[in-house]
Amino acid sequence: MRAGHGAGHGHDHGDPAAMRPVAEHAAAVAALLHPTATETVPLAQARGRVLAEDLVSPHPLPPFANSAMDGYAVRAADLADVPVALPVAADVPAGRTDGPPLAAGTAHRIMTGAAMPDGADAVVQVEWTDAGTETVAVERAVAAGQNVRGAGEDVTAGQVVLPAGTLLGPAQIGLAAAVGVGAVPVRRRPRVLVLSTGSELVAPGEPLQHGQIHESNGPMLAAAVDDAGGRGELLRFVPDDVEQFTRTLDDALAARSDDPVDLVLTSGGVSAGAYEVVKDAFSRTRSEAEPDHRDGRGVAFTKVAMQPGMPQGSGHHRGPTGDVAVVTLPGNPVSSLVSFEVFVRPALRRALGHPQPDRPRVRARLAEALDSPAGRRQLRRGRIDAVAGTVAPVGGAGSHLLAALARADCLLVVDEDTTHVPAGETVEVWLLDG
Amino acid sequence: MRAGHGAGHGHDHGDPAAMRPVAEHAAAVAALLHPTATETVPLAQARGRVLAEDLVSPHPLPPFANSAMDGYAVRAADLADVPVALPVAADVPAGRTDGPPLAAGTAHRIMTGAAMPDGADAVVQVEWTDAGTETVAVERAVAAGQNVRGAGEDVTAGQVVLPAGTLLGPAQIGLAAAVGVGAVPVRRRPRVLVLSTGSELVAPGEPLQHGQIHESNGPMLAAAVDDAGGRGELLRFVPDDVEQFTRTLDDALAARSDDPVDLVLTSGGVSAGAYEVVKDAFSRTRSEAEPDHRDGRGVAFTKVAMQPGMPQGSGHHRGPTGDVAVVTLPGNPVSSLVSFEVFVRPALRRALGHPQPDRPRVRARLAEALDSPAGRRQLRRGRIDAVAGTVAPVGGAGSHLLAALARADCLLVVDEDTTHVPAGETVEVWLLDG
Known part of the structure; x- marks a missing residue:
């Protein structure tokens, strides 16, 4: 022995x-x-990771002025007297990289997201036209700038779009992709x-x-x-x-x-x-x-x-x-x-540099009284009712009840100097969320 | 064209x-x-998955009566007249599978979690003894059952410990492991x-x-x-x-x-x-x-x-x-x-059978007024201040502002029949959490 x-x-x-x-x-x-x-991972593996460095956009977003509508790129001045018929001089689908400039007195058929032709300053949506393909009859005038998304309207070149410490979810991954970044520096x-x-x-x-x-x-x-x-x-x-x-x-x-x-x-x-x-x-x-x-x-x-x-x-x-x-x-x-x-x-x-190292903490009213030892912080397992704003302990103070732990969705915190909390009193609750 | x-x-x-x-x-x-x-995955890959079938414990938990303390397994009756000295007839570390029965008038040294010897009905904690190894002097009596965790106290054999549809987190994985299940049926x-x-x-x-x-x-x-x-x-x-x-x-x-x-x-x-x-x-x-x-x-x-x-x-x-x-x-x-x-x-x-298909929904007071089109449900991107109970829209109604979306932590929902919500009014908020 x-x-x-x-x-x-x-x-x-x-x-x-x-x-x-x-x-x-x-x-x-x-x-x-x-x-x-820091390590660099492709966007496809970045979900749930924490950005290690500020992410700076190398170019503006949108990168070029583009149409917010399907319709016709025009010079607003050419629509001063509507109705007016304009020859359709070109077709600008989204992605066309070689669009010609717009000549005065003409229109280019343009799709949502396509680059505005040089010389055009507005888009008239298809609903205000006869949708013509050789010549288009425009019924209503537009102001200069109308239906145009300006270059850099969302993000300017050099802008910090995501600061270091950002948790990368779908929206942040989408933004990184949109500014052209295919791999991001994240914390190991x-x-x-x-x-x-x-x-x-x-x-x-x-x-x-x-x-x-x-x-x-x-x-x-x-x-x-x-x-x-x-x-x-x-x-x-x-x-x-x-x-x-x-x-x-x-x-x-x-x-x-x-x-x-x-x-x-x-x-x-x-x-x-x-x-x-x-x-x-x-x-x-x-x-x-x-x-x-x-x-x-x-x-x-x-x-x-x-x-x-x-x-x-x-x-x-x-x-x-x-x-x-x-x-x-x-x-x-x-x-x-x-x-x-x-x-x-x-x-x-x-x-990890996580922006929220602690569990979300809320306060809730205790559904039933509980006791706690003097001089020690007690952490009881509980279930929260967010609608009622109440929390109920599950499984008692006994530390070996694993089945009760598995039913809990939160921890209740009772301070060191508290030995009894009556029902209805407010306690701190840590949400374990799923 | x-x-x-x-x-x-x-x-x-x-x-x-x-x-x-x-x-x-x-x-x-x-x-x-x-x-x-349904597919079956080992516990090491089960985190975040949804249980496809009720998980039934094949055995009780604890599987056998065991000591809740480091101390001495005894028959409570032998401590009727304390102080008393008892010969230490055996040593029962946790995990010993061949522990002998306890003879009347003797003690077995026992560790937390070790199986109670046949014949013992209580454990006296080491602090109430002289911690002897050949003979132990016990200063205080214990009642039958004291410091003993009964078999099945946490889980009984055949009990559904985790119902189908449970989201498997660390506690649920721990419980599955504790009842001896090494792989679990989950939804694909x-x-x-x-x-x-x-x-x-x-x-x-x-x-x-x-x-x-x-x-x-x-x-x-x-x-x-x-x-x-x-x-x-x-x-x-x-x-x-x-x-x-x-x-x-x-x-x-x-x-x-x-x-x-x-x-x-x-x-x-x-x-x-x-x-x-x-x-x-x-x-x-x-x-x-x-x-x-x-x-x-x-x-x-x-x-x-x-x-x-x-x-x-x-x-x-x-x-x-x-x-x-x-x-x-x-x-x-x-x-x-x-x-x-x-x-x-x-x-x-x-x-997937997920227990919470929808985002958590709360109500919060609007930090600034907003407008919404008649007849359409508007979903604005927002940031919530959980302490103040307020929510502020970010990035306006414009749907192309990805940078604003990446700053949002919630969506604000404005009903179809509402065209204006004044500041201070309560709106529905969907929490996007991280």
């Missing part, structure tokens, strides 16, 4: 006054991740290695023996990383001991040195248990007196004043290609995902 | 009374698309062929000649399809004539017969212009008297009572492998994307 339990533990109790405030741990995690580098998606290491864990799809459970944190956290804009990659192995854990991790990091890992994310293995390989591996040479040292095992384990999600860790691991950021999350699936929401997701999105 | 203009046209005016109501055209587009088939993502066919269009990244513009609708609509949960694929070609257009489209459809195209999406080429190959190709054998016939060119072109986005079309094309749905959108980029939002996105998401 091994040595007795250490002082640290992962239970859901403890002295709140000695715990790290949520904001302090969030800042520590955010500080681990640096802004990601942070690469996150999600470790699944518990000896009790069996991959989903494999049969269970008594005492084993299916591993859920790995697929869940890898999906959460992807959802945040990163690239989650699951590495599943059961370490025999600290040396083998470190060797396996270092091999994985070395194999990815061409496109290095930005963050190693673990869950579980960090409470007081006697078999806590992850904690041992990341902390065994760490000095309590030097929590920030960089001797290769610089992960600080801490209790954070929140429920769920008290046992947290953050720091660096000295890998084969340099220091790599490490965040350790609690092992319980609900604690793990809630901790990811509070600490990791905003940090990843900040590293 | 070709024949004169036809009766139809794509200009942003016309008789509203003769136009098709927005809801009617939306229903026609929705009716084109059938619910997509609709495959959409986006055609870019204008003779004036040049691919982004290529140089422009006078009269040409960079093609933006294709990349924009392909991204919008992806954003809606479909698979957008851009097919860019300049048809010489109707025959060559049809041949190129049919070749593309035939080449995809293994994974057939669900929808052909075009933009432009459907107004009154003399060079409207797309419209000609889809409508040339169509009889006005039989708008719903299926002779292979069953696309009906119509004017819809909205601004922007009046010229619309929907129907079927008889391709080499059968009928394929066709939706034709207006060519102007802003009209095109707004029309996609109104008609195509909800239809694609319905076909």
